[in-house]
Amino acid sequence: MEPKNMFKELKSDLPASIVVFFVAVPLCLGIALASGAPLFSGIIAGIVGGIIVGMASGSALGVSGPAAGLAVIVLTSIATLGSWPAFLLAVVIAGIIQLAMGFARAGFIAYFFPSSVIKGMLTGIGLLIVLKQIPHALGYDKDAEGDDSFFQADGENTFSALAKAFEWITPGALLIASISIALLILWDTVLTKKHKIFQLIQGPIVVVILGIVMNYLFQNGILNFTLANDQVVQLPVAENFSQFLTQFTFPDFTQLTNPEIYKIAIVMAIVASLETLLCVEATDKIDPFKRVTPTNRELKAQGLGNIISGLIGGLPITQVIVRSSANISFGGKTKMSAILHGIFLLISAITIAGLLNMIPLASLAAILIMVGYKLAKPELFKQMYKLGWEQFIPFVATVVAILLTDLLKGITIGLLFGIFYTLRHSYRNSHHLQTNTTTEDGQKTFHLELAEEVSFFNKASVLKVLDEIPADSKVIIDCTKSKSIAHDVVELIVNYRTNAKTKNIKVETINFIEPIKN
Template identity: 75%
Template sequence: MFKEIKNDLPASIIVFFVALPLCLGIALASGAPLFAGIISGIVGGIVVGIASGSTLGVSGPAAGLAVIVLTAIGTLGSWEVFLMAVLLSGAIQLLLGFAKAGFIAYFFPSAVIKGMLTGIGLLIILKQIPHALGWDNDAMGDDSFLQVDGQNTLSEIGSALNFITPGAVVIGILSLAILIFWDKVLMKKHKIFQIIQGPIVVVALGILMNYFYQNGILGFSLNEKQLVSLPVPSSVTDFLGQFTFPDFSSITNPQVWSVAIVIAIVGSLETLLCVEATDKLDPDRRITPTNRELKAQGLGNIVSGLIGGIPITQVIVRSSANISFGGKTKMSAILHGLFLLISAITLVKLMNMIPLASLAAILLMVGYKLAKPSLFVDMYKLGQEQFVPFAATVIAILASDLLKGISVGIAFGIFYTLRHSYRNSHHLKDKVTTEDGSEIHHIVLAQEVSFFNKASVIKALDAIPANSKVIIDFSKSKSVAYDVLEIVKDFEIHAKSMNIIVEKIKFIPAA
């Protein structure tokens, strides 16, 4: 596990810097205590990281569950009761893993997964522009078009342009320049620049510049909203007091079970989607065992619920940052969780000096790597069956949220699958021939003919003219749906009134 530590250690530090504000932002958007986000980040890194079979996936609090969590806390009326729902959702995920429900991941079309990655990349860019400009009214983990602060993704950028903070802009521009120069020039010059990654330098520079701002050295300033904001415990007792236990007596409450089921289903779907996407980003194309991943997420949510955290899923932003900056094994995910724990105990004041503009610059680079313009060209060249679901997924994610965007993409994918099935249910053999002055039509059915093919079979049979002969050939078919067999039988009856002779070859009788 430590054989790739020279790559995993710097990658884990970068993922830690990316995860820290996201944990806090998602907790804020969820209406949960801020420290609950840190708890779930720690558990997602250490517990899920150890239990998971994913090499490069990183787990933690998910923005996609923020609205569900916010609503559930209000419905259940108590934070401790909600934690019981989180614990139960983990138990349900464990059962799903043992029931081998992870196969669902294999039904997501490749074009939709690529659209998801690209949409998230563009979303990251759009969401981080305000933070790079010093406008930090919206929580950093908010990824929906309609935001918690009452604005939307585009109007937030407009507000940011009206309230630019020069100090944040200077940090953002310098950070981006360092990241680009590091990536395009320095990393190719010497191995030391591959070990000490650009984002680490960017964060250190941000802390230094913020220190200069606070001491009036550079003439700029940042307010508290423009910095990382970890809760600062005054003592060990104060720190331990931030951990909360669930209300076990609420296990008989039907509403708790209802919330648990929703969290388990939505969280599992988000995880499986991210697993597919992360595997596609993996340079070595390793395959994550999905059933084991469901078990790992279940274990993580049980622990998170037990000690006061919000729900956990595998998260694509952190996973893609891990891959982009050189992570090689699951050790990078585990270490990022350890760093979150250490920072929450000992480095709170230092972490609270990190400008959000520095982190925004890092995420802008992550977003660009996910949504390179060349990908749009490549998908367009593959034809409309690949490009339309891809583009629909991207647009829907930007206009709504992750799960709705994926749903739209899958709907388009299903449409093209049905259309393809409709067109390939049968073929007409050669040209129409004649026998004793009557036309002969030869219809050869496909290997698999499902009820989706009903319309095309009916269309083909309806086109047979009166006073002719039709040969319906089942010789290549292994499976024909009962619906289609019923259509053929009905056509035989109707054909007599039109003086159509029906001949069947290797007809498959209904079971």
């Protein structure tokens, strides 16, 4: 966008940016919480995603920031690397990889992942977020996140660890979480349909304000409950701008020789790029002006954002559908709304960090539990089931594998199931056989028409149908529609033509390209 045009739609972009800011604050803090990262890192990622990515992106309405889809990877990676600065180095390298992908014009990458696996990935992430946030909602914050894997090093598993959390309930936290979840459900299902004011004021920000008020009542003895220091947000509070600048964390460049850094960076780059590209596609579909986002430029913008976010202590960034859809719903017209929301986040981090430290973690847990539920709605399982086994099995396999292993293994297992069904489909559609009785003596003629693409995987099905042709028949092998026939299948046809004479089968070929003889 030209600088002179950036303020062209300010009357629409400014109100939208305020709404997106109110949506972003609790999500930035909540996703940092779910990631096991310093809460300030979520705010940093929101600022960078709004200002830096907003300016570099070609998306008119997409809003970037820390994403729930990466929370599980971040949580695992910090534990694997053993330090936050080491993880920040992985974020920087992931950004460099994304930048390179953008210049390599890899914006088409999302098209290679079946929708069943993508939906399974998002559903698995949603369920993991819910499972990991239940302890915070209960007020058990000592080891609330636990190990990311289902089977844990201490002999526990995800569900036994949750059972332990129920033994350490803090009534004040449980009260806040329960009221917050009820309010969010009421807001989404009833209030937003009643009046536009409930669409303008988002449910998550009301939950945050409610949490602050209840915490204040707890502290002043008006309500007979208490919250410990580790059950509320703990952002560093700067007395001035100079002190604010000292709060940023820098990567540990001594870890450049650690191979784990690069493994994590590659996983983050792939998942962040995939999530961004899917969000871009979704955002473009709901853009009232039906603008098309240049995907390669988006990868470059995200790469730049992750490099900067990693360098100053922020979480990894993607384009986020929650914020993008809020931006569209409340009248955003240009990328200025995304940039302004980033500026508002920066101002709030400098000026009202003390107020943000009044937010109970139970409030953020309630918001995240609802985010997780929306990603893993029961209706989605019904929809996938109705689409048939070819969609349902890879979807369920991805969800279960993510829950029992980790995100990368889960996606890989889902892809393997998806590939299996693709090959099975190819196996069944390699040819079409017609039977005609055309001769006076009643000799049967079989017309075998090969598909457009016949791979080595189709060899077994073609051989099977040829073997079933009875003796004293005629078979026409028609390759007219075939653009590509694997050498294995070509050899099979040549051999069959020779061996068919022993069964008195006459073989005729149409448009069959004979193999080159040595």
